[in-house]
Amino acid sequence: PVVLGVESSCDETGFGIVSDGVLLGQGLASSARQHAEFGGVVPEIAARAHLDAAVPTLQIALADAGVELGDITHVAATSGPGLATAVHVGLAAAKSIAWALDVPLYGVHHLAGHAAADTLEHGPLPDESIVLIVSGGHTSILHVRDLVRDPIVHLGDTLDDAAGEAFDKVARLLGLGYPGGPVVSKAAAGGDPRAFTFPRALMRGGDAPYMFSFSGLKTAVARTVETIERDGAAVPIADIAASFEQAVVDVLVAKALKAVREKDLQTLVIVGGVAANARLRTSAQEACDRAGIELRIPPISLCTDNGAMIAAVGDLLVRAGAEPSGLAIPADPSAVLHGAQLPLPAAL
Ligand code: ATP
Ligand code: MG
Ligand code: FE
Numbered sequence: 074p075v076v077l078g079v080e081s082s083c084d085e086t087g088f089g090i091v092s093d094g095v096l097l098g099q100g101l102a103s104s105a106r107q108h109a110e111f112g113g114v115v116p117e118i119a120a121r122a123h124l125d126a127a128v129p130t131l132q133i134a135l136a137d138a139g140v141e142l143g144d145i146t147h148v149a150a151t152s153g154p155g156l157a158t159a160v161h162v163g164l165a166a167a168k169s170i171a172w173a174l175d176v177p178l179y180g181v182h183h184l185a186g187h188a189a190a191d192t193l194e195h196g197p198l199p200d201e202s203i204v205l206i207v208s209g210g211h212t213s214i215l216h217v218r219d220l221v222r223d224p225i226v227h228l229g230d231t232l233d234d235a236a237g238e239a240f241d242k243v244a245r246l247l248g249l250g251y252p253g254g255p256v257v258s259k260a261a262a263g264g265d266p267r268a269f270t271f272p273r274a275l276m277r278g279g280d281a282p283y284m285f286s287f288s289g290l291k292t293a294v295a296r297t298v299e300t301i302e303r304d305g306a307a308v309p310i311a312d313i314a315a316s317f318e319q320a321v322v323d324v325l326v327a328k329a330l331k332a333v334r335e336k337d338l339q340t341l342v343i344v345g346g347v348a349a350n351a352r353l354r355t356s357a358q359e360a361c362d363r364a365g366i367e368l369r370i371p372p373i374s375l376c377t378d379n380g381a382m383i384a385a386v387g388d389l390l391v392r393a394g395a396e397p398s399g400l401a402i403p404a405d406p407s408a409v410l411h412g413a414q415l416p417l418p419a420a421l
Pocket of ligand 1: 346
């Protein structure tokens with residue numbers, strides 16, 4: 074198969090082309106800069122940007138892959154979850170392409186796409202693994218068996234802010250700009266991660282071992298900044314940024330490793346924009362080395378939203394003999410994760 078993947082759930086317009094597990098090429102556009110002045114993604118702006126970017130980005134993907142539109146044998150698209158207006162644009166584009174080419178269309182759950190991203194870099198996932206997805210919109214721990222044949226077990230999620238969202242909010246209150254991840258990390262580079270003890274919510278989390286909460290952490294940072302400013306002292310940005318980053322990383326690594334150990338597995342996969350974070354990468358690598366666990370993190374270009382990861386799921390579905398989802402599939406902005414395909418086939 075030569076599978077075209079389409080992604081438009083948030084602020085990235087992505088097209089990727091995958092054949093037999095190999096990424097042939099991709100095109101990516103982002104409206105992140107257009108949202109900067111609002112400190113977060115504005116759905117209507119994202120949707121308009123997808124509409125503008127769709128055809129040129131598809132052309133880039135085809136040129137990058139060295140294939141013609143007519144070479145595409147199957148189309149896969151994110152049909153949820155995501156911003157409703159944004160998902161609609163990519164899904165409508167995917168339906169048009171599938172109809173025009175008279176090829177099957179598969180609806181893909183966005184989080185299954187993230188989980189599949191690493192297969193394009195490091196090959197097929199093992200029989201079972203834990204996947205930690207950390208991005209601007211998600212903080213999820215998944216128990217993945219065969220990505221497209223078996224149900225995906227969603228072990229945990231955030232009760233409030235996502236990890237990347239916490240970076241974005243802390244960046245805003247430290248006056249560092251948007252998106253927050255890169256600027257907070259940069260500010261943290263020279264700081265002392267032990268200078269402030271910020272809360273590690275649900276760290277023990279008895280009945281919620283895999284749930285996260287980051288809104289209290291953001292509030293604690295805000296209180297600290299207020300107190301220092303009230304005293305008329307200079308705010309130690311580097312120390313606060315480093316201590317905040319350490320608190321996020323400690324919780325992410327502890328819970329992800331707990332899941333791997335408790336399910337008695339050997340592999341942890343980390344994806345999503347926050348996987349760009351150097352402190353997270355180092356800390357996860359050290360913890361995995363100590364525990365004898367294999368850590369897989371794809372390059373950043375495959376960690377953030379992209380079309381290649383959706384094509385990767387489509388390619389797996391085709392090769393597994395899955396029934397196409399059909400041209401009538403609805404966008405499902407709040408799709409629950411039970412399996413890679415949307416709507417969920419009866420067999421799962
Ligand atoms: P979705 O949640 O659907 O994947 P998104 O666009 O919010 O969509 P990504 O594009 O995967 O998510 O990632 C963006 C997020 O990653 C932002 O919240 C950003 O602050 C965070 N991020 C990027 N680089 C870093 C970094 N070095 N450290 C921490 N966070 C980072
Ligand atoms: Mg993004
Ligand atoms: Fe995403």
